[in-house]
Amino acid sequence: MAISDKNRKILWGKSGNKCAMCRHTLVFEKTDHDSESVVGEECHIISGAKNGPRSDVDFPRDKIDDVSNLILLCRLHHKQIDDQVETYTAELLRIIKTNHETWVEEKLKDAPSTRNVRVVRDKSQIPSKLNVVHTGKEMFEIITGCQAFYMDYTDNLSDDELELVGNFLQNVKDWSEIAQELEPIQKINASKDIGLELAALRDCNLFAFTAVEIQKMVGGISGELPFPVLHLTVSKASDPNVVSS
Structure with a gap:
């Protein structure tokens, strides 16, 4: 890596x-x-x-x-x-x-003091539901540029399913941290790897649901900057809290 x-x-x-x-x-x-x-x-x-x-x-x-x-x-x-x-x-x-x-x-x-840097949320930007992700390419495009993560998964999973979900969430986070630095062929390979993991989840009737919330970073010397945060959860398709058409 x-x-x-x-x-x-x-x-x-x-x-x-x-x-x-x-x-x-x-x-x-x-x-x-x-x-x-x-x-x-x-x-x-x-x-x-x-x-x-x-x-x-x-x-x-x-x-x-x-x-x-x-x-x-x-x-x-x-x-x-x-x-x-x-x-x-x-x-x-x-x-x-x-x-x-x-x-x-x-x-x-010795530098002049500046306001502390902090991240603030806008209620209108908080997603009410998450959308299912179908392909690795789609997931890679969503995670590119995200600066932080809210990750969750459904209850009552077997040990094998927990390992599958845990590896997927970790890999998505790892890819997100370097997505903007990758060369085109590396982005294609990353999308392919994520797609294979999504397929493995679907075989267990598990799906990845996402949304990006645009928070704001304020303070410091740069003024106000957008701070994209990824919401990602892995759940059964029937979960009413995340399902979106």
């Missing part, structure tokens, strides 16, 4: 849009003729590749893309640390990362 959108946001936020080594800004402003230029890269401290920089067979595979194993660098210093692995050991990079994030936090303490 690739680096999740959430981990990317955490890394860039804690790093303050600065390279952890040279502290140069990593996003250049747009010009009259071109859009912004991103020169920052999310770099692995311990590589997930077998013979990659600082690879370690004992390092947990599920931690490779964790934010604790990532450091934000400019392209120049990314290449340097991967070329000079004897100098830039994992221990040294963790120290550089910690020192930089501490520096960013101290700098931000």
Whole structure:
């Protein structure tokens, strides 16, 4: 699994849009003729590749893309640390990362205060019923861009059904977190995988029902922003609380 959108946001936020080594800004402003230029890269401290920089067979595979194993660098210093692995050991990079994030936090303490960021709901946006999803492509399009989740499932399921439903809900959440970063062929494959899971649910007379609620993120320095939230429940087709034509 690739680096999740959430981990990317955490890394860039804690790093303050600065390279952890040279502290140069990593996003250049747009010009009259071109859009912004991103020169920052999310770099692995311990590589997930077998013979990659600082690879370690004992390092947990599920931690490779964790934010604790990532450091934000400019392209120049990314290449340097991967070329000079004897100098830039994992221990040294963790120290550089910690020192930089501490520096960013101290700098931000001097910034003007802003309103706390919070998410608010609009009653008119709260769905009264959920619609059944028929295909993996439809589900993938619905989940793309969603920032949070309300997930539920019907009662009285067997152990096998619970495992099936649990895996489906987890996979939908995982795909949603990286949906916007995927290449076209990856999106097609994700839609196919979700479609297979939907078919497995239907074999058990279970169906996925969804709706997207547009909440609002307010405060901070960006003003008011839309905050799409996915409502997803897996239930029997006869459940009156979710069935919609």
